[in-house]
Amino acid sequence: MDPNALPRFRRWFERYSDRFFGDDEYVNAHLRLKQEHTARTCEEIVRLASALALDDDEMRIAELTALLHDVGRFPQFAQYRTYNDLRSIDHGQKGVEVLRAEGVLDILPAEERQWVETAVGLHNRKSLPSTLKGRALLFTKLIRDADKIDIFRVVLEYYRSRRGNPQSSCTLELEIELPDTPQYNPEVLKAVRNEEAVDWGKLRTLTDARLCQLGWVYDLNFTPSLCRIEECGYLAELIGFLPQDEQIQSLCRKIQADVASRLAAIP
Numbered sequence: 001m002d003p004n005a006l007p008r009f010r011r012w013f014e015r016y017s018d019r020f021f022g023d024d025e026y027v028n029a030h031l032r033l034k035q036e037h038t039a040r041t042c043e044e045i046v047r048l049a050s051a052l053a054l055d056d057d058e059m060r061i062a063e064l065t066a067l068l069h070d071v072g073r074f075p076q077f078a079q080y081r082t083y084n085d086l087r088s089i090d091h092g093q094k095g096v097e098v099l100r101a102e103g104v105l106d107i108l109p110a111e112e113r114q115w116v117e118t119a120v121g122l123h124n125r126k127s128l129p130s131t132l133k134g135r136a137l138l139f140t141k142l143i144r145d146a147d148k149i150d151i152f153r154v155v156l157e158y159y160r161s162r163r164g165n166p167q168s169s170c171t172l173e174l175e176i177e178l179p180d181t182p183q184y185n186p187e188v189l190k191a192v193r194n195e196e197a198v199d200w201g202k203l204r205t206l207t208d209a210r211l212c213q214l215g216w217v218y219d220l221n222f223t224p225s226l227c228r229i230e231e232c233g234y235l236a237e238l239i240g241f242l243p244q245d246e247q248i249q250s251l252c253r254k255i256q257a258d259v260a261s262r263l264a265a266i267p
């Protein structure tokens with residue numbers, strides 16, 4: 001990828017995402033959230049790619065996937081007023097449609113265009129197809145990690161704001177839109193304990209969502225991503241938002257021990 005191409009892609013993203021702002025402050029606030037998330041995800045992926053010692057060209061493609069991974073969010077919110085894919089559209093797939101309709105990636109060699117489209121289209125899947133190989137797999141894994149790292153930040157800000165203001169309805173609903181009650185679905189707890197990806201349709205409360213986010217430690221592809229989560233204190237803070245019954249306490253102990261042993265294995 002031409003080193004000068006990235007600033008052009010950034011300008012396209014800014015123009016494209018700005019198109020959806022209008023008179024409705026509720027919509028604007030949600031769109032702004034995704035612009036910020038995109039900028040932070042770009043920072044996270046560059047940090048991750050550096051930790052993994054990727055070369056300059058790989059680094060640029062990785063950053064491009066982060067810049068474009070959520071383009072589908074803008075038309076999604078404008079049309080459906082929700083970020084919940086189950087109640088609207090698959091925003092990863094929508095992102096690929098936008099990129100194609102706008103001819104955004106036409107200046108890239110076919111192979112690079114395919115890596116970026118694959119990463120954008122699959123960044124939000126519950127799990128990846130086993131047929132995915134090579135660079136397409138590498139860039140998809142990178143964006144999935146960088147995205148999760150920044151989503152930890154976003155959801156923790158949301159949980160903090162709810163704790164400070166439990167009665168008021170929140171201005172931002174993220175994609176969670178679930179009641180903040182201590183009950184949880186035992187199937188969600190079981191899936192996390194078994195280190196399996198959680199089926200989003202099984203989430204009934206914010207406690208389920210927090211358990212599912214805790215389980216992301218098993219879905220991070222690279223050890224530096226786990227280091228980053230620890231460095232930012234995200235895991236400990238997330239645990240602090242969970243009701244501490246015996247089952248959850250035992251799960252948290254297991255997760256903390258698993259993370260500690262993965263980090264201790266770093267040479």
Ligand SMILES: [Fe+2]
Nearest residue numbers: 069070123124
């Ligand atoms: Fe996304």
